[in-house]
Amino acid sequence: MTSTALPGGIWxxxxxxxxxxxYGAMQLAGPWVMGPPADHAGALAVLREAVELGIDHIDTSDAYGPHVTNRLIREALHPYPQSLKIVTKVGANRDDQGGWPTARDPESLRRQVRENLDRLGLDTLDLVNLRLGDGQGQVQEPIAEAYGTLAELREQGLIRHLGVSNATAEQVAEARSIAPIVCVQNMYNLAHRDDDALIDELAADGIAYVPFFPLGGFSPLQSAALSGVAGRLGSSPMSVALAWLLRRSPNILLIPGTKSVTHLRENIAGAGLELSADDLAELDKIGR
Ligand SMILES: NC(=O)c1ccc[n+]([C@@H]2O[C@H](COP(=O)([O-])OP(=O)(O)OC[C@H]3O[C@@H](n4cnc5c(N)ncnc54)[C@H](OP(=O)(O)O)[C@@H]3O)[C@@H](O)[C@H]2O)c1
Structure with missing residues (x-):
């Protein structure tokens, strides 16, 4: 299968x-994104199947595990097909309790970029997102020093493109005033639509919006309206949730996570579902 055969086309x-x-690799690590996967061979199989099915961008971070998903990606896929883009993020470490302490001072960011390059076996990172916020959500604070550090690394050729994650609209604007961004990765799904206006602004400027937790994350989406539409279409709630995101705006890219080859295949097939005006009206009741 070529990438053009995947639902949604190309961005x-x-x-x-x-x-x-x-594909989002975070859930391949152990429980709460700490430690190795319960099924190492199964994790490698999911990554290989994703690429086999035409997926050409994988979202990761060296903080997942920590170090676990980057090592799995390298073990499963290196030497990488030329078409494969690996998107990583920097800005947080992990502590022994599974917390995500902020690490956005220049020295920490340079170290994280180096570690991503080493663990993934790359000379250049295709796309690096600066992870903002405090682990609980967005925090309205200046980002010039941190984003400026990544912009320098981009100038040095270690990074091809930059994005921001967990960012407020003001932080997106601040980043863009320093160096171009090609994507914003924030939490968004059928039940969490705080970024509606931001998505439309980014679409108008040709910038991708990449929702994390597209299926609800650690608590997959559940709602009567979602189940009702899925039942009517003879599909699953997860498929409807993904199809709705692709339909929501052309700049939305999907990175659903799964440890299961079966779910991966279901998600690809399901995201291509056609949703009628009645379906969309029903789904609009969720999260309102
Ligand atoms: N920037 C950030 O701060 C940030 C934060 C969180 C996540 N992310 C990124 O976003 C990506 C996506 O987030 P996520 O994986 O945490 O959440 P998600 O994609 O919303 O949901 C993943 C969950 O849905 C389940 N699932 C997937 N397909 C399914 C299906 N067909 N049927 C039933 N259950 C299904 C998975 O379980 P199974 O494994 O059993 O399929 C898993 O528990 C991550 O991989 C990561 O790369 C970024």
Whole structure:
């Protein structure tokens, strides 16, 4: 299968053409994103199947595990197919309790970029997101020093493109005043639509919006309206949730996570569902 066969078609980020349907690797690590996977061979199989099915962008971070998902990606897929783009993020460490302490001072960011390059076995990172916020959500604070550090690393050729994550609209604007961004990765799904206006603004400027927790994350989406639409279409709630995101705006890229090859295949097939005006009206009741 080529990437054009995936639902949603292609989106261009800077000089990178990617299928709108990607894969998020976070859930491949152990419980609460700490430690190794329960099923190492199964995790490798999911990554290989994703690429086999035409997925050409994988979202990761060296904080997942920590170090676990980057090592799995390298073990499963290196040497990487030329078409594969690996998107990582920097800005947080992990502590022994599974917390995500902020690490956005220049020295920490330079170290994280180096570690991503080493663990993934790359000379250049295709796309690095600066992870903002405090682990609980967005925090309205200046980002110039941290984003400026990544912009320098981009100038040095260690990073091809930049994005921001957990960012407020003001922080997106501040980043753009320092160096171009090609994507914003924030929490968004059928039940959490705080970023509606931001998505539309970014779409108008040709910038991708990559929702994390597209299926609800650690608590997958559940709602009577979602189940009702899925039942009517003979599909699953997860499929409807993904199809709705692809339909929501052309700049939305999907990075649903799964440890299961079966779910991966279901998600690809399901995201191509056609939703009628009645379905959309029903789904609009969720999260309102
Ligand atoms: N920037 C940030 O701060 C940030 C934060 C969180 C996540 N992320 C990124 O976003 C990506 C996506 O987030 P996520 O994986 O945490 O959440 P998600 O994609 O919303 O949901 C993943 C959950 O849905 C389940 N699932 C997937 N497909 C399913 C299906 N067909 N049927 C039933 N259950 C299904 C998975 O379980 P199974 O494994 O059993 O399929 C898993 O528990 C992550 O991989 C990560 O790369 C970024």
């Amino acid at each position: 261009t980020m800077g000089d990178l053409d990617v299928s709108r349907f990607g």
